[in-house]
Structures are given as structure tokens and as C-alpha cells.
Amino acid sequence: MEIVIVGRHTEVADRFRRHVEDKLAKVSQLAPTARRVDVEVTHENNPRLAGVSERVELTVRAKGPVIRAEAAADDRFGALDIALDKLTERLRRSRDRRKDHRRNNGVLTPVDVRPYDAVKASEPQAEPQPEPATLDRPGDAVERQLGDSPVVIRQKLHHAEPMTVDDAVEQMELVGHDFFLFIDKESARPAAVYRRKGWTYGVIELDSKVEGAEPVSDLT
Structure with a gap:
């Protein structure tokens, strides 16, 4: 299993890299098919944070499905521990769900909605890499400042496959988000599922279909 560690607006010391590799050794036990773990370390320069x-x-x-977790703390070692605890729980949940599907003779269709970022572990990370000027390929991201304000808007292009609402909810839980954008497999419309109070969720759909996508009910 490959472990790729990159720094965003920060350097990543060899000591921390070795610590990450030791900590992530147990990931392969919970996810035997894992081919790669991406680790992104970000430093916030704002003193208020x-x-x-x-x-x-x-x-x-x-x-x-891609499984993701993140955490923030006053030091990166503590943030790693918190993120790893979240990741471990989501890996166990995904493993148990696969077992339930096999027992019920269900079919689990893996859907990778996050792009494969081609980042080499050997590349120097002392200076942040320039962001793409346009969003042409899945994985491209751009940042821009809103006028003279301190607001920074980050945009990223993701690859998406049509999926059911149930699959979208599962993906949202596995990546730890409060919302999830997807293409509804049944209606071929862009949609978003979001977390409400407790164990309830909401779904918002747009009234236009995705070009080239066909509703399942229309297929013969």
C-alpha cells in the first residue's frame, strides 16, 4: 500500500512522515484492497486559528468507495491521531456494510467520486505547487480571493457517476461531509444530499437533466 504525504503551504519533516507511515500501517488490516493513502497536511497562518x-x-x-477523514488541532501529530480515529471508524463501517451485502446477496457497486491526484511522494514539498488556472480535468483546483476581502474561494473539479440516493448518503458518511453532490441515477438530474437533525437527511434536485445521462426508468 502506497502512502503519499504532501504539504499545502507548509513543509513536512521526515520525522512526521515516518510517524504517519507507522500510524497508517493498520489501514491495510481494515481495507485489504487499499492501494494508496493520500495524506495532506495544511498549516493555517491566521493567529486567531x-x-x-x-x-x-x-x-x-x-x-x-473512497473513504476520507480530516481533523484540525494545534499540532499536526494531534490532528493525525484524531483524523485516524475517524478514518478507522469509517473503514470498519464500510467493511461491515460489505459483509451485510454478502449475507443478503446484495450487490455493492463501488463509486469513486473523488479524482486520483497524480502526486509523487518524491517531489519536494518545500514550496506549494502552482494551482491550475482552469478546471479542465478531475482533480484540478483553483483558489481566488474575493476582491479585497480576506475571503478565499476554492473550486475543485470532481468526477461523478450516477448513483442512487442511498449510495449518495453512504458516500457522504464515508467522506465525513455534511452534504454530497451527485447525479441521481433514477432521474438523471444533478442533486445534493445533506445532513439534517439526528439521523435524517434531505435531498435537493435541480429541474434540468445532466447531458448524456438517462434515467434508469427510461432504459430498456
């Missing part, structure tokens, strides 16, 4: 200045994001890419 000193308590959460170090953010660690973990993304497991395997034969199945």
Missing part, C-alpha cells in the same frame, strides 16, 4: 492551525486529511483509495 492557532488552536486548529494544523489540519490533516486522510484519503484511502481502494477497490470500492
Whole structure:
């Protein structure tokens, strides 16, 4: 299993890299098909956010849905521990769900909605890499500042496959988001599922269909 560690607006010391590799060794036990774990370390320079200045994001890419977790703390070692606890819980949940499907003779269709970012572990990370000027391929991302304000808007292009609402809810839980954008397999419309109170969820659909997508009910 490959572990790729990158720094965003920060350097990643060899000591922390070795620590990450040791900590992530147990991922392969919960996800035997995992081919790669992406680790992104981000440093926030704003003094007002000193308590959460170090953010660690973990993304497991395997034969199945992408599973992700992130956390922030005042140091990256603590952020890693919190993110790893979240990731471990989601890996167990995904493993148990696969077992339930096999027992019920169900079919689990893996859907990878996050792009495979081609980042080499050997590349120097001292300087942040320039962002693409346009969003042409899945994985491209751009950042822009809103006028003279401190607001920064980040845009990223993702690959998407049509899926059911149930699959979208599962994907949202596995990546730890409060919302999830997808193409509804039954209606061929762009949609978003979002978390409400407790264990309830909401779904919003747009009134136009995605070009080239066909509703399942219309297929023969």
C-alpha cells in the first residue's frame, strides 16, 4: 500500500512522515484492497486559528468507495491521531456494510467520486505547487480571493457517476461531509444530499437533466 504525504503551504519533516507511515500501517488490516493513502497536511497562518492551525486529511483509495477523514488541532501529530480515529471508524463501517451485502446477496457497486491526484511522494514539498488556472480535468483546483476581502474561494473539479440516493448518503458518511453532490441515477438530474437533525437527511434536485445521462426508468 502506497502512502503519499504532501504539504499545502507548509513543509513536512521526515520525522512526521515516518510517524504517519507507522500510524497508517493498520489501514491495510481494515481495507485489504487499499492501494494508496493520500495524506495532506495544511498549516493555517491566521493567529486567531492557532488552536486548529494544523489540519490533516486522510484519503484511502481502494477497490470500492473512497473513504476520507480530516481533523484540525494545534499540532499536526494531534490532528493525525484524531483524523485516524475517524478514518478507522469509517473503514470498519464500510467493511461491515460489505459483509451485510454478502449475507443478503446484495450487490455493492463501488463509486469513486473523488479524482486520483497524480502526486509523487518524491517531489519536494518545500514550496506549494502552482494551482491550475482552469478546471479542465478531475482533480484540478483553483483558489481566488474575493476582491479585497480576506475571503478565499476554492473550486475543485470532481468526477461523478450516477448513483442512487442511498449510495449518495453512504458516500457522504464515508467522506465525513455534511452534504454530497451527485447525479441521481433514477432521474438523471444533478442533486445534493445533506445532513439534517439526528439521523435524517434531505435531498435537493435541480429541474434540468445532466447531458448524456438517462434515467434508469427510461432504459430498456
